[in-house]
Amino acid sequence: MIRFTLAAALCLVAVFTIKAQQLPSNPDPDKCYVRTVTPDVYEVEYEDVLTYSREEAMKYAHTFLEIELTPEYSQWETTTYEGGESDDPNDCQVLCYRTYPATYDTIYKPAVDSVGNPFYREIERMFLVERGGLSSYEEIDCELTSSNILPVHFDLGSAQFSDPENAKRVLDNRLFGLLRDRPNIRIEIGAHTGSRGSESGNQRLTERRANLIASYLISRGIHRDRLVARGYGESQLKNGCADGVDCSDDEHEANRRVEFRVHNIYY
Numbered sequence: 001m002i003r004f005t006l007a008a009a010l011c012l013v014a015v016f017t018i019k020a021q022q023l024p025s026n027p028d029p030d031k032c033y034v035r036t037v038t039p040d041v042y043e044v045e046y047e048d049v050l051t052y053s054r055e056e057a058m059k060y061a062h063t064f065l066e067i068e069l070t071p072e073y074s075q076w077e078t079t080t081y082e083g084g085e086s087d088d089p090n091d092c093q094v095l096c097y098r099t100y101p102a103t104y105d106t107i108y109k110p111a112v113d114s115v116g117n118p119f120y121r122e123i124e125r126m127f128l129v130e131r132g133g134l135s136s137y138e139e140i141d142c143e144l145t146s147s148n149i150l151p152v153h154f155d156l157g158s159a160q161f162s163d164p165e166n167a168k169r170v171l172d173n174r175l176f177g178l179l180r181d182r183p184n185i186r187i188e189i190g191a192h193t194g195s196r197g198s199e200s201g202n203q204r205l206t207e208r209r210a211n212l213i214a215s216y217l218i219s220r221g222i223h224r225d226r227l228v229a230r231g232y233g234e235s236q237l238k239n240g241c242a243d244g245v246d247c248s249d250d251e252h253e254a255n256r257r258v259e260f261r262v263h264n265i266y267y
Contacts, residue, residue: 023137024137028139030142031139031142032139032140032141032142032144032145033137033138033139033140034137034138034140034145034185034262035136035137036136036137036138036184036185038132038133038184039132039184039223039225040073040128040130040131040132040133041128041129041130041132042126042127042128042129043126043127043129044124044125044126044127045124045125045126045127046122046123046124046125047122047123047125048120048121048122048123049065049067049107049109049120049121049123050109050110050113050118050119050120050121051065051107051108051109051110051118051119051120051121052108052110052116052117052118053108053117053119054108056108056116056117056118057108059116060110060111060112060115060116061110061111061112061115062108062109062110062111063108063109063111064106064107064108064109065106065107065108065109066104066105066106066107067104067105067106067107067123067125068102068103068104068125069102069103069104069105069123069124069125069126070102070103070125070126071102071126071127071128072099072100072101072102073099073100073128074097074098074099074100075097075098075100075225105123107121107123136184138182138184138185140182140185140262144178144261144262145261145262146261147190147259147260147261148259148260148261149257149258149259150170150171150174150175150189150213150257150258150259150260151170152166152167152170152171152213152258153167154209157197157205159205159208159209159211159212160212161212168216171213171216171217172220174260175187175189175213175217175260176217176220176222179217179222179226180222185226185262185263186225186226186227186228186262186263187226187227187228187260187261187262187263188228188229188230188260188261188263189210189213189214189227189228189229189230189258189259189260190210190230190231190232190258190259190260190261191205191206191207191209191210191213191230191231191232191257191258192206192232192233192234192236192237192255192256192257192258192259193205193206193233193234193255193256194234194237194241194252194253194254194255194256195234195237195241195242195243195245195252195255196252199233199234202233202234203231203232203233203234203235204231204233205231205233206231206232206233207229207230207231208231209231209258210229210230210231210258211229211231213229213258214227214229228263234255237255238254238255238257239251239254239255241255
């Protein structure tokens with residue numbers, strides 16, 4: 001009971017926060033809008049730094065040089081509360097503001113360059129150039145805000161595409177083009193199975209399938225923060241073909257699917 005009350009309170013906070021934010025001015029009837037937030041802009045620099053290997057650092061005088069590789073950053077993230085009464089996982093979303101620490105590397109800087117065998121090591125450093133956070137509303141096709149079937153197929157029991165070339169064409173046409181043309185939106189990729197097989201195995205399988213699709217889009221240049229990959233296993237069957245129910249192959253096939261939708265961003 002305490003857990004439900006806390007989650008409900010978090011959801012209410014999210015709802016009131018969203019309602020308190022400025023909504024689109026003069027919206028058109030029956031139009032859908034997605035709230036987008038401009039991302040932080042980073043710049044990568046490369047630097048050659050003279051250093052010892054760990055072994056030589058134990059032999060020769062040196063100083064420790066701690067270099068920040070990536071800065072600390074914070075962002076809002078959403079997660080679905082699984083204890084709610086609604087069957088729709090999107091009815092109650094919990095917002096969490098998470099901070100990720102800076103990452104560092106340690107360099108053994110020689111006290112005297114001519115002693116031992118110091119060498120130059122290339123360091124890749126990331127700097128924040130421009131802080132994001134400005135939000136706006138963009139009109140979006142209402143169908144994209146609901147679950148849409150993504151016609152990609154996998155080998156049975158596998159997280160590999162049954163037809164990789166066709167799958168890549170589908171992903172390029174349906175998702176990559178959308179993300180490229182609308183750089184401020186992000187999408188959710190949801191993979192589902194039927195009830196055949198174990199529940200835990202189906203859950204893991206759908207997670208791998210969703211991550212495979214996300215990995216392909218990342219390889220095409222889409223930033224991982226714009227992709228939400230979720231495996232639902234057999235938790236959202238489209239029909240009554242649950243464990244123990246006698247169903248045809250076609251009915252089981254209807255539950256094996258991948259869907260996507262534009263994922264609204266609340267900050």
